[in-house]
Amino acid sequence: DAGVIQSPRHEVTEMGQEVTLRCKPISGHDYLFWYRQTMMRGLELLIYFNNNVPIDDSGMPEDRFSAKMPNASFSTLKIQPSEPRDSAVYFCASSFAALNTEAFFGQGTRLTVV
Amino acid sequence: DAKTTQPNSMESNEEEPVHLPCNHSTISGTDYIHWYRQLPSQGPEYVIHGLTSNVNNRMASLAIAEDRKSSTLILHRATLRDAAVYYCILRDNNNNDMRFGAGTRLTVKP
Numbered sequence: 178d179a180g181v182i183q184s185p186r187h188e189v190t191e192m193g194q195e196v197t198l199r200c201k202p203i204s205g206h207d208y209l210f211w212y213r214q215t216m217m218r219g220l221e222l223l224i225y226f227n228n229n230v231p232i233d234d235s236g237m238p239e240d241r242f243s244a245k246m247p248n249a250s251f252s253t254l255k256i257q258p259s260e261p262r263d264s265a266v267y268f269c270a271s272s273f274a275a276l277n278t279e280a281f282f283g284q285g286t287r288l289t290v291v
Numbered sequence: 292d293a294k295t296t297q298p299n300s301m302e303s304n305e306e307e308p309v310h311l312p313c314n315h316s317t318i319s320g321t322d323y324i325h326w327y328r329q330l331p332s333q334g335p336e337y338v339i340h341g342l343t344s345n346v347n348n349r350m351a352s353l354a355i356a357e358d359r360k361s362s363t364l365i366l367h368r369a370t371l372r373d374a375a376v377y378y379c380i381l382r383d384n385n386n387n388d389m390r391f392g393a394g395t396r397l398t399v400k401p
Binding site (some may be wrong): 208272 | 321322323324327329333334335336337340342380382384386387388389390391392393394398
C-alpha cells in the first residue's frame with residue numbers, strides 16, 4: 178500500500194476562496210482522522226470518522242469547515258470561505274479500529290491563505 | 292483536558308540513551324499508551340505502544356509503570372535523526388480518538 182495519500186501537498190489561495198483538501202486512507206482501515214497543525218496551537222484533532230461516519234467533529238473550528246467521507250477510500254476537508262488564520266498544515270491519518278494498532282499519517286497539505 | 296503530560300523539551304547527546312517521560316494519571320484499565328514522533332517537515336509516525344507490560348521494538352522500548360499512571364519511552368542510543376517532537380497519547384474504548392498534546396521536543400547534540 179502506498180500509505181495515506183493527501184493532495185494537494187501545497188495550496189495557496191486568496192482569502193474568501195473555497196479550499197478542498199483530499200485524503201485517501203490506507204485500504205481496509207476503519208478510522209480516518211483530520212488534523213490541523215500550527216505553531217501556536219500544535220496538532221489539533223478536527224474530526225474523525227469510523228466506517229465513513231463522522232464520530233466527533235467537536236474540533237472543527239467554525240461552520241466554515243466541513244468534512245465528508247463518501248466512501249471508504251476518500252475523504253475531503255473543505256473550508257469555505259477561507260481566511261488567513263486558516264493557514265496551517267493539515268494532516269490526514271487512518272487506522273484500524275483496534276486500540277492496539279498504529280495510525281498512519283499522510284505527508285500533509287500546507288495551506289496558505291493570503 | 293489533556294490526558295497526558297510531558298516535558299516541553301529535552302536534550303541528549305548522540306550515542307547516549309534517552310528517557311522520555313509521560314504522565315497519564317487518569318488512565319483507565321483498557322487505555323492503550325501510544326507514542327508517536329514527528330520529524331521536521333513530516334507527519335507524525337508511530338513509534339511504539341503498550342498496555343501493561345514493557346515493550347520493545349526496533350525503534351525504541353516502552354517502560355510502563357506498575358500502576359500505569361506513567362510511562363517512559365527509551366531510545367537506547369540517540370542519533371541525530373532522532374531529533375523530533377515525541378508525543379505520548381492514549382487510545383481508549385470510549386472515544387478511540389487520537390488527541391495530541393504539545394509533546395516533548397528532543398534535541399540531540401553531536
